[in-house]
Amino acid sequence: xxxxxxxxxxxxxxxxxxxxxxxxxxxxxxxxxxxxxxxxxxxxxxxxxxxxxxxxxxxxxxxxxxxxxxxxxxxxxxxxxxxxxxxxxxxxxxxxxxxxxxxxxxxxxxxxxxxxxxxxxxxxxxxxxxxxxxxxxxxxxxxxxxxxxxxxxxxxxxxxxxxxxxxxxxxxxxxxxxxxxxxxxxxxxxxxxxxxxx
Numbered sequence: 001x002x003x004x005x006x007x008x009x010x011x012x013x014x015x016x017x018x019x020x021x022x023x024x025x026x027x028x029x030x031x032x033x034x035x036x037x038x039x040x041x042x043x044x045x046x047x048x049x050x051x052x053x054x055x056x057x058x059x060x061x062x063x064x065x066x067x068x069x070x071x072x073x074x075x076x077x078x079x080x081x082x083x084x085x086x087x088x089x090x091x092x093x094x095x096x097x098x099x100x101x102x103x104x105x106x107x108x109x110x111x112x113x114x115x116x117x118x119x120x121x122x123x124x125x126x127x128x129x130x131x132x133x134x135x136x137x138x139x140x141x142x143x144x145x146x147x148x149x150x151x152x153x154x155x156x157x158x159x160x161x162x163x164x165x166x167x168x169x170x171x172x173x174x175x176x177x178x179x180x181x182x183x184x185x186x187x188x189x190x191x192x193x194x195x196x197x198x
Contacts, residue, residue, distance in 0.1 A: 002082035010083040014071035014090025018111055019098035022063035023048045026056050039192070044106035046141045049194075061110050067091055068114025076118070085167050088115035092171055096178065107178040109145045112171050116152060119164045126155050139193040142182035149175045 002010075023043035027035040032051045035043055039050035045061035068091045075087035095111040097103040117124040130148035135141065149172045156165035176183075185191035 002080070002086070006079050006083055007086050010075045010079060010086040011090040013075065014087035014092075015094035017067050017071045018091030018094025019100060019105070020063075020067060020094075021098055021101055021105065022067075023060040023106065024101070026060050026063070027051060027053075030056050032056065042106055043101070045110060046194075064095060064106065064110035065114035065117065067095070068111040068116075069118040070114075072115055072118025081163075084119065085163055088119060089167060089171070091115060092174070096174070107145075108171070108175055109149070112149065112168075112175060115171070116164075116168060119167075120156065120159075120161060123152055123156055123164070123168070127152050135194060140186065140191055141194050142179055142191060143186055146176060146179055146183070 021043050023035055023045065027033065027048055030053060032053060035048055035051065039047045041047070045057050045064065048060045049057035051057070068088060071087040071091035072084045076084035092108050092111050092115055094105075096105045096108045098105040113124050113127055116127060127148045130151050131144045134144040134147045138144070153165045153169035153172055156168055182191055
């Protein structure tokens with residue numbers, strides 16, 4: 001059973017891991033400047049791609065994903081499944097609200113996938129398949145992410161993985177809230193497509 005102190009420790013561990021702003025770090029290391037000053041101003045992989053450097057964007061995606069996975073796996077190994085769920089939540093919130101960047105981070109999709117990968121990898125696979133299918137049809141990263149994130153908790157619920165599904169459902173709600181501007185642009189037909197620098 002998860003104690004209060006173990007839960008707080010797992011949350012703090014996940015948060016600190018999730019708050020590492022890899023998109024900003026990698027773009028500066030590559031001499032691409034501050035990624036927050038281009039495109040959407042986001043530190044995530046989609047905006048990093050707008051620098052034109054696909055390798056740095058891919059590295060950002062992988063690093064942001066793996067920090068969610070690492071938080072879950074480490075907490076699970078040392079403190080159990082309940083702690084893993086809390087650490088996953090912490091890593092997601094850390095990416096969205098990093099203390100190092102005045103609590104202005106990314107939109108959490110890559111870390112969201114990483115949390116699922118650590119909890120139950122087939123759910124991350126389903127996310128990837130749905131994302132790729134929607135992206136191929138529309139070339140909208142945001143629409144692909146929203147569709148895939150909506151499908152993920154449903155998939156987990158169908159397998160009776162209730163705690164995992166509940167967590168992912170909560171994260172999905174936050175993902176939709178963080179994408180409110182994207183949803184508005186999608187409805188208006190002004191959302192930038194994948195590969196656009198706008």
